[in-house]
Amino acid sequence: xxxxxxIEQEVDGRWLAEVTDLPGVMAYGxxxxxxxxxxxxxxxxxxAERLEHGEAIPEFLQVAFEAA
Numbered sequence: 001x002x003x004x005x006x007i008e009q010e011v012d013g014r015w016l017a018e019v020t021d022l023p024g025v026m027a028y029g030x031x032x033x034x035x036x037x038x039x040x041x042x043x044x045x046x047x048a049e050r051l052e053h054g055e056a057i058p059e060f061l062q063v064a065f066e067a068a
Contacts, residue, residue: 005039005067007032017067019043040065 007017010028015035018026025043029035047063 001062002064002066003043005036005065007035007067019065022046036065036067 001021003019003021005017005019007015009015009032015029015032016026017029017035017039019039019042022043025039025046027035027038027042029038043065044063
């Protein structure tokens with residue numbers, strides 16, 4: 001599965017990245033690459049928590065990211 005990342009720059013200059021396939025997974029960064037790195041790390045933590053709590057997510061066992 002490919003997790004899509006939506007990225008936009010805020011008025012104040014910060015970048016916001018969101019993994020649209022995982023509700024609530026979004027992160028700010030000082031640059032576009034920083035925001036992408038932060039949201040990827042958060043997405044992986046979110047998936048790890050789901051696995052630890054026994055939530056079946058076999059479609060996420062092969063993960064790739066695609067920034068739009």
